[in-house]
Every structure is written in C-alpha cells, then in structure tokens.
Amino acid sequence: MSKLVHHSLTIFAPTNQAFQRYLNNKTHLNYHMSSTPLRLSQLGDTVRSLNDDGTPLYITRKRPLSGMQEDLYVNSAKIIRERSNMEFKNNRGYTQILHIIDDVLTPITTVFNKTLDTPNPDAFGFLQSVEAINIEPHRVRSFRKKILNLKRDQVFKKPGISTFFIPVETGFKVRHWVLVISVTRRVLICSRITGTTVPHLEHGG
Numbered sequence: 377m378s379k380l381v382h383h384s385l386t387i388f389a390p391t392n393q394a395f396q397r398y399l400n401n402k403t404h405l406n407y408h409m410s411s412t413p414l415r416l417s418q419l420g421d422t423v424r425s426l427n428d429d430g431t432p433l434y435i436t437r438k439r440p441l442s443g444m445q446e447d448l449y450v451n452s453a454k455i456i457r458e459r460s461n462m463e464f465k466n467n468r469g470y471t472q473i474l475h476i477i478d479d480v481l482t483p484i485t486t487v488f489n490k491t492l493d494t495p496n497p498d499a500f501g502f503l504q505s506v507e508a509i510n511i512e513p514h515r516v517r518s519f520r521k522k523i524l525n526l527k528r529d530q531v532f533k534k535p536g537i538s539t540f541f542i543p544v545e546t547g548f549k550v551r552h553w554v555l556v557i558s559v560t561r562r563v564l565i566c567s568r569i570t571g572t573t574v575p576h577l578e579h580g581g
Contacts, residue, residue: 385472386410386423388433388450390480398480407431407483413471415461416448423450431483453479485510499540500532514544 388408390398406426410433414423422432438447448455459476466472490508497505503520519542523529532540 380472381466381468382470383411384413384470386412386414387472387474388453388455388477388481389474390453390477391456394453394477394479400480400482403480404483407433407481413463413473415463415473416455416457416475419448425483427483433481450475450477451479451481453477453481498533498535499538500529503532503542511544514546516542516544518545518548519543 386409390408395403404427406428409426410423411426412423419435421435423435424430425433433450436449438449440446445457448457454477456476456478460474462474464472464474486508487510493501493505500523502509503516503523506516506520523532
C-alpha cells in the first residue's frame with residue numbers, strides 16, 4: 377500500500393456489503409486506484425488504473441429523470457454520490473480523492489501463458505479470443521460456432537455501447553447461466569448472472 381503514501385490518487389473504494397457479496401479469492405487493489413486525483417465532475421469516459429498494464433476504468437453516465445442528478449458508474453459499480461468527492465492530503469502533501477462504490481471492480485484477466493491480441497476487444501473479439509480469457513469454469517464455444525454458422529458476426533462488431541447476453545456451454549443443455557457482456561466503447565465488463573438463455577439466435581435483432 378505504498379501508493380497511498382507516495383502518490384496523488386483517485387480511489388474507488390467498495391462498501392463492506394460489496395466485499396461480502398464478492399466471490400472471487402483475489403482483490404485487484406490497483407484496479408481501484410488512479411494516479412490522478414479526480415472529483416466526480418472531472419471524470420472523463422475512462423480513467424487509467426494503477427494496474428501494471430494501465431487497464432482503464434470506464435465511466436458511464438445514466439440519464440436522470442427531470443431535475444435529478446445523473447447516476448455515475450465505474451465499470452458496473454455505481455458511484456455513491458453522497459459518499460464521494462472526499463478529498464484529503466496525506467502526510468507528504470499528496471492530494472487523494474475517495475469515491476465509494478457499490479461493487480468490487482474486477483479487470484479482465486488472461487489464462488496463464490495466454491495473451492490477448494487486442495487488450496480491449498470488442499464483443500466479437502472477446503468470442504474469438506475467449507480461450508485466453510479467464511471466465512472459469514465456463515465456455516462459450518457453442519455460441520461462437522452458432523454466430524459463425526449464421527454469419528451474425530457483424531452484430532458483435534458494431535461500434536458503440538451494447539449489451540450482449542451470451543449463453544455458456546451449459547446454457548445449450550440446461551437453462552442455467554448466462555454470461556453478460558457489456559461493451560462500453562469496445563471494452564468489456566464481464567459478470568455472471570442466473571437467467572434464461574436465448575436458444576434461437578436466428579430470431580435475434
């Protein structure tokens with residue numbers, strides 16, 4: 377935690393409840409920090425994290441109802457406005473700004489000895505390189521094969537912001553798990569939820 381002493385920082389700190397829900401054994405602490413202190417009003421579309429590869433964090437704004445402030449998200453975690461913009465100076469004079477979020481941030485990680493051709497693939501790039509990405513214990517080969525057979529790859533290559541519900545292998549046998557891929561400016565945010573698969577891709581939009 378020497379970065380807390382020797383750097384100016386923006387810190388996205390998950391709540392205790394977020395850690396209680398978190399099922400992964402590894403917490404990526406550097407992925408919750410950036411070396412530039414930023415208040416909410418200063419957040420752009422991306423923030424460079426302190427991960428060794430500078431993996432970006434993605435800021436999304438949800439349009440508010442009339443007269444309400446917009447909701448802000450870092451990846452899929454909501455920024456809790458009333459508990460954010462807390463600014464401090466550490467004992468070395470570095471400015472550090474704290475924002476509280478409602479979920480733990482997890483970057484895309486690769487399988488041991490595997491690399492991605494593109495660090496931040498689009499949805500089709502994700503399907504093409506999925507063997508290199510750690511989504512254990514799941515696989516999406518059947519869905520990828522269906523995409524290629526139906527020549528629907530262009531749907532997954534479109535620029536912009538989209539969400540794709542991608543069935544894992546067991547989804548083609550038992551309706552059990554769906555992998556949710558949110559593509560924000562060609563970058564993936566991955567999570568798993570229980571849900572219903574879409575078995576007839578040819579009927580999709």
